[in-house]
Amino acid sequence: MSKPPFEQIVTEHGPMVLRVVRAVLGPHDAEDAWSETFLAALQAYPELPGDANVAAWLVTVAHRKAIDVTRATARRAVPVGELPERPSRSGRPEDWDPDLWRALKALPERQRHAVAYHYLAGLPYREIAAMTGGSTDAARRAAADGMRTLRRTYPAHPDGDADTSTDIGASTGGGTGAAPPAAAEAGRSTGTRGGQGAAAGNETGARGR
Amino acid sequence: MTMTATGSAGRDPFEGLPEHDDEAMARLHARLAEQAGAEGVLDVAYRTLDTPAGTLLLAATDAGVVRIAYAVQDHAAVLQQLADRVSPRVLRAPGRLDEAARQLDEYFAGRRRTFELPLDWRLSKGYRRQVLGLLPAIGYGRTESYAQVAAASGSPRAVRAVGTACATNPLPVVVPCHRVVRSDGSPGQYAGGADAKRLLLALEEA
Numbered sequence: 001m002s003k004p005p006f007e008q009i010v011t012e013h014g015p016m017v018l019r020v021v022r023a024v025l026g027p028h029d030a031e032d033a034w035s036e037t038f039l040a041a042l043q044a045y046p047e048l049p050g051d052a053n054v055a056a057w058l059v060t061v062a063h064r065k066a067i068d069v070t071r072a073t074a075r076r077a078v079p080v081g082e083l084p085e086r087p088s089r090s091g092r093p094e095d096w097d098p099d100l101w102r103a104l105k106a107l108p109e110r111q112r113h114a115v116a117y118h119y120l121a122g123l124p125y126r127e128i129a130a131m132t133g134g135s136t137d138a139a140r141r142a143a144a145d146g147m148r149t150l151r152r153t154y155p156a157h158p159d160g161d162a163d164t165s166t167d168i169g170a171s172t173g174g175g176t177g178a179a180p181p182a183a184a185e186a187g188r189s190t191g192t193r194g195g196q197g198a199a200a201g202n203e204t205g206a207r208g209r
Numbered sequence: 210m211t212m213t214a215t216g217s218a219g220r221d222p223f224e225g226l227p228e229h230d231d232e233a234m235a236r237l238h239a240r241l242a243e244q245a246g247a248e249g250v251l252d253v254a255y256r257t258l259d260t261p262a263g264t265l266l267l268a269a270t271d272a273g274v275v276r277i278a279y280a281v282q283d284h285a286a287v288l289q290q291l292a293d294r295v296s297p298r299v300l301r302a303p304g305r306l307d308e309a310a311r312q313l314d315e316y317f318a319g320r321r322r323t324f325e326l327p328l329d330w331r332l333s334k335g336y337r338r339q340v341l342g343l344l345p346a347i348g349y350g351r352t353e354s355y356a357q358v359a360a361a362s363g364s365p366r367a368v369r370a371v372g373t374a375c376a377t378n379p380l381p382v383v384v385p386c387h388r389v390v391r392s393d394g395s396p397g398q399y400a401g402g403a404d405a406k407r408l409l410l411a412l413e414e415a
Contacts, residue, residue: 002289002292002293003292003293003297004289004292004297005253005288005289005291005292005297005299005300006292006297006298006299006300007255007288007299007300007301010238010241010300014234014237014238015228015229015230015234018230018233018234018237019223019226019227019228022226023223023226031233031236031237034237035237035240035241035244038237038241039241039244039245039248039250042241042245042250042251042298042300043248043250045297045298046296046297046298096225096226096227096230097225097226099225100222100223100225100226103222119221119223120223120226147222150222151222154222154225
């Protein structure tokens with residue numbers, strides 16, 4: 001069967017795979033994982049069946065590479081607390097919201113994988129289960145639990161949320177600007193606990209099956 | 210806290226992760242092309258080159274330049290043919306074509322009369338391959354008729370087959386099928402279009 005030039009695979013799926021490995025591994029290791037994924041994919045490409053789901057295939061390769069990278073990082077034993085604190089985007093295009101990575105990093109690995117593969121790669125839970133092990137239902141729960149925690153721990157626009165703050169701000173003048181970030185900070189720490197709760201709930205669900 | 214959670218429930222948390230990061234993709238693409246070449250898994254490298262005859266597609270295997278195509282030949286279609294006939298391991302990887310691009314630039318600037326490039330002939334077979342092999346003997350600035358080339362090939366009646374060989378030349382410009390013209394001296398047809406043929410002949414006459 002006729003297969004498109006690999007260049008087309010890179011163009012069509014490269015940005016998606018970059019988002020996935022960034023979400024799974026964070027800013028430091030993502031590009032190495034992307035490179036290893038596409039090099040391995042290029043090597044194996046001639047043998048890929050012509051009717052294969054290319055996105056699912058690439059994410060499967062990326063998943064294996066991400067696990068390799070995670071293990072290698074664990075061996076190097078990099079202290080967890082040493083992520084650079086960056087209050088805002090530095091303006092470099094490769095830079096993305098460090099708060100999002102902090103929130104993703106706090107998720108149990110299984111949930112982080114399920115969220116990335118479902119919400120960023122668009123893979124069905126059946127494919128995700130085949131990749132990560134476990135049942136389709138467990139993959140679905142991991143993605144749902146992970147997303148629920150993320151929404152709590154990573155408020156995308158912490159200072160744009162509270163409707164009432166506008167009114168308060170209008171009546172009291174300045175000085176309330178500090179309140180929303182403080183609320184976000186509280187939400188973040190609560191969310192970390194919530195993440196652990198969600199993981200426990202997930203295990204319960206798996207037993208119930 | 211509750212309000213924050215409610216307020217963001219409908220949002221996509223992945224807004225913080227850009228869908229397209231062109232600078233990162235350019236960097237990763239260049240790295241992939243380089244690593245693929247180094248590891249021997251880049252079967253077909255290609256780039257484009259702007260010339261007075263339009264944008265040319267240049268493609269090379271490990272063995273040498275395998276394909277040159279004019280824009281009118283549809284570069285996407287040509288890349289698909291390369292994927293089908295050579296290997297689907299095709300990447301835009303300019304490095305392997307630096308020398309070919311340099312020599313073509315010199316040719317179009319009037320500073321080069323012959324090409325010294327390794328060529329991969331795998332896309333041309335049989336009689337067509339034999340005909341194309343005769344063309345480099347037609348020197349810069351000269352022309353021969355289809356009938357003369359047919360005679361030189363040892364099959365003087367194969368005039369139409371010579372025309373087909375030129376029309377399907379996988380390596381135009383470098384293998385000078387533009388120097389094969391009609392017996393009445395008019396340029397005749399060309400894979401890159403009649404205008405491109407006239408342009409090359411005028412360039413070489415200057």
